[in-house]
Amino acid sequence: MPRTLLVADDALIIREIIKDLAVGAGWEVVGEASNGQEAIDRYRQLHPDAVTLDLVMPGHDGLHALHGIMEFDPGAKVLVVSALEQRGVLKDAFKAGAADFVSKPFDKQSLQVSLERLFPGAAAPQ
Amino acid sequence: MNAELINPFLASAISAFETMLGWPLTRGALYIKTGSQPEHEVSGVIGLSGKAQGTVVLSLTEQAALRATAKLLEEEPAEIDGNVTDAVGELTNIIAGGAKAQLEHLELRVSLPTVITGNNHRVEFPSRVTPICIPLESEYGVVTVEVGLVVKSGDGAPQRPRE
Numbered sequence: 001m002p003r004t005l006l007v008a009d010d011a012l013i014i015r016e017i018i019k020d021l022a023v024g025a026g027w028e029v030v031g032e033a034s035n036g037q038e039a040i041d042r043y044r045q046l047h048p049d050a051v052t053l054d055l056v057m058p059g060h061d062g063l064h065a066l067h068g069i070m071e072f073d074p075g076a077k078v079l080v081v082s083a084l085e086q087r088g089v090l091k092d093a094f095k096a097g098a099a100d101f102v103s104k105p106f107d108k109q110s111l112q113v114s115l116e117r118l119f120p121g122a123a124a125p126q
Numbered sequence: 127m128n129a130e131l132i133n134p135f136l137a138s139a140i141s142a143f144e145t146m147l148g149w150p151l152t153r154g155a156l157y158i159k160t161g162s163q164p165e166h167e168v169s170g171v172i173g174l175s176g177k178a179q180g181t182v183v184l185s186l187t188e189q190a191a192l193r194a195t196a197k198l199l200e201e202e203p204a205e206i207d208g209n210v211t212d213a214v215g216e217l218t219n220i221i222a223g224g225a226k227a228q229l230e231h232l233e234l235r236v237s238l239p240t241v242i243t244g245n246n247h248r249v250e251f252p253s254r255v256t257p258i259c260i261p262l263e264s265e266y267g268v269v270t271v272e273v274g275l276v277v278k279s280g281d282g283a284p285q286r287p288r289e
Contacts, residue, residue, distance in 0.1 A: 011219070013212040017198055056223070058238065083223030087230075105145035105220050 002028040008039035009054040036060030040068035055082035070097040077118045138224030147197045154261035170218030173237035180275035184218040190266040215239035
């Protein structure tokens with residue numbers, strides 16, 4: 001069974017890029033979210049194996065989502081995919097439980113590698 | 127505008143195009159925008175606020191905007207559509223975000239991007255702002271980054287940076 005992924009980013013085009021890349025790497029994208037609260041709600045509903053999460057989103061932001069997701073599931077695998085706008089925010093994200101970070105702008109290969117690293121030692125999803 | 131303010135936008139634009147699109151950009155000579163130069167066909171506009179106020183504009187030819195979208199989405203748009211405006215908006219957002227990280231002392235906030243399309247459109251800056259244009263050559267034509275940023279003085283009033 002392919003691993004399942006939730007993609008949270010306010011920019012539709014970034015969600016499309018991440019979805020295409022993840023599907024090409026064998027993931028099943030089970031949901032999308034365009035703000036932090038939607039990401040929490042979709043995570044609770046879908047129980048994905050991993051989440052890609054933008055930190056800078058309008059309304060409830062990615063940090064809000066990260067706290068909400070980790071509270072619901074302390075073992076959640078959250079890959080932050082965000083512009084490195086403020087170092088402090090990134091530090092807060094790791095403190096809150098983010099598994100890894102990919103800085104925007106990203107190249108597709110580095111994002112793919114980071115997704116694979118969420119499950120070290122496992123074969124790539126089929 | 128001094129180099130301290132313009133270089134982060136230049137570096138961020140080059141990085142965004144190189145990383146997201148695989149397009150190397152070559153910097154041309156900077157010039158001051160006077161209002162008489164037309165934009166390219168697609169412009170992404172983002173407002174900046176905080177200890178400085180201003181605007182950053184990413185302007186592309188139609189061909190460059192279509193090619194950039196095709197590269198990002200791996201499907202070729204036939205004309206300027208929602209995918210193209212999303213792509214240009216997000217590239218503008220990434221450029222502004224990258225510059226913001228390098229100008230941390232200005233505590234900038236970045237607005238949501240607006241994208242303007244059409245031949246001969248112009249993005250006007252407030253009269254107290256001196257926008258600097260950075261032409262960047264790509265294999266699909268010139269991409270222009272325009273930055274007009276005014277650092278606030280200690281009492282909160284905007285102050286034009288030295289040029």
